[in-house]
Amino acid sequence: MKQKAFILGRGIFAQAIVPQVKKSYEILGFLNDAKDFTNGYPKIGNYNVYPLEKVKDMQYDKIIFGMGDRSNGFVDRLTIQLGVDTKKIDYNFLNIKNKVFALFKKLKNNPKDIFYRMRIKVINRYARSSFANKKYNKQGYNQISNQTAFDRYPAIFGFMKSTVKFDGIKILSFGCSTGEECFSIRKYFEKSKIAGYDISEANIAKARQKNKDSAIQFFNDLNKAGSEYDIVFAMDVLCRWPVLKCKEDSSDIYSFEQFNKSIELLDNHVKQNGYLVIFNANYCFTDTEVAKKYEPVTIPHFLTSGEHTKFSSNNRVLENQNYEYSVFKKVTEPRTAGRI
Numbered sequence: 001m002k003q004k005a006f007i008l009g010r011g012i013f014a015q016a017i018v019p020q021v022k023k024s025y026e027i028l029g030f031l032n033d034a035k036d037f038t039n040g041y042p043k044i045g046n047y048n049v050y051p052l053e054k055v056k057d058m059q060y061d062k063i064i065f066g067m068g069d070r071s072n073g074f075v076d077r078l079t080i081q082l083g084v085d086t087k088k089i090d091y092n093f094l095n096i097k098n099k100v101f102a103l104f105k106k107l108k109n110n111p112k113d114i115f116y117r118m119r120i121k122v123i124n125r126y127a128r129s130s131f132a133n134k135k136y137n138k139q140g141y142n143q144i145s146n147q148t149a150f151d152r153y154p155a156i157f158g159f160m161k162s163t164v165k166f167d168g169i170k171i172l173s174f175g176c177s178t179g180e181e182c183f184s185i186r187k188y189f190e191k192s193k194i195a196g197y198d199i200s201e202a203n204i205a206k207a208r209q210k211n212k213d214s215a216i217q218f219f220n221d222l223n224k225a226g227s228e229y230d231i232v233f234a235m236d237v238l239c240r241w242p243v244l245k246c247k248e249d250s251s252d253i254y255s256f257e258q259f260n261k262s263i264e265l266l267d268n269h270v271k272q273n274g275y276l277v278i279f280n281a282n283y284c285f286t287d288t289e290v291a292k293k294y295e296p297v298t299i300p301h302f303l304t305s306g307e308h309t310k311f312s313s314n315n316r317v318l319e320n321q322n323y324e325y326s327v328f329k330k331v332t333e334p335r336t337a338g339r340i
């Protein structure tokens with residue numbers, strides 16, 4: 001008998017993986033945000049779309065991740081609010097999603113064909129971001145989008161609070177965008193000094209405008225932010241989303257070399273016995289040389305480092321997309337400071 005699975009999401013990605021998921025699981029339906037289920041559950045093909053809360057009422061073996069990224073907080077809501085065991089969330093089909101997109105690109109032009117129309121929708125989205133990608137490529141950017149939100153990573157922030165055990169420390173948010181990450185960290189570390197750094201002057205100007213906390217400072221020049229941080233967060237920065245979502249090779253867009261340069265820079269700001277926290281990156285930190293100075297720390301029941309497609313140090317998409325580490329403790333002497 002096949003195991004039972006929900007598919008998380010209801011959009012183009014969720015629908016694209018149905019044929020593959022069906023081979024191994026009995027699909028129970030799609031899970032989506034509870035918008036309006038007052039007139040019953042909407043249908044996509046043969047399957048119902050359920051609100052996330054449905055996981056409490058139905059027996060299932062897996063929840064298959066079928067979404068573009070986790071910035072909307074669905075996974076956090078499932079795990080933290082609804083008590084879903086993270087081991088039950090399966091990210092393996094993301095790789096199939098990449099292959100499906102590669103197939104879309106090869107389809108012949110036939111405006112009557114549903115797949116052709118889906119393809120146009122997908123390609124248009126990527127075209128917009130490819131354009132943005134070229135525009136910023138030379139300016140030392142990692143992630144281009146400045147999308148952010150308040151308390152975007154509660155499981156990680158909460159874990160760091162319980163791991164470090166004391167307040168009054170120095171924390172850096174690298175790629176802080178318009179400041180929400182720093183304001184969120186304050187919720188967990190009430191007495192700590194928090195610095196936010198972003199490459200975008202406009203983001204820093206907005207963050208400064210919003211800031212009413214004298215122990216939070218924003219910088220557009222990392223040299224001015226100082227070093228010796230107890231925790232450095234690099235959340236959703238060391239990546240190119242969504243352009244790398246459907247690529248087999250990352251070298252032209254955001255290479256391992258670029259990632260590695262940022263890692264070397266970040267390392268200069270982490271003090272000994274301090275922590276580097278990397279979430280939603282396109283590469284595995286443990287593939288870098290710098291990682292030899294660090295030990296991965298496992299967050300109990302949180303076995304993911306994000307949903308962005310992972311590539312090898314040779315810039316090829318990884319067959320196994322599961323990479324559970326996001327927290328790393330620095331265990332040897334730091335090197336002398338330097339910049340990219």
Ligand SMILES: C[S@@+](CC[C@H](N)C(=O)[O-])C[C@H]1O[C@@H](n2cnc3c(N)ncnc32)[C@H](O)[C@@H]1O
Pocket residue numbers: 140141142143144145146147148149152174175176177178181197198199200203234235236237262
């Ligand atoms: C998607 S936002 C992430 C914001 C926040 N960390 C979060 O997760 O909500 C990515 C941010 O990284 C910034 N960024 C990209 N490359 C950077 C670099 N080399 N140095 C500092 N910031 C960078 C961008 O300007 C953007 O504001």
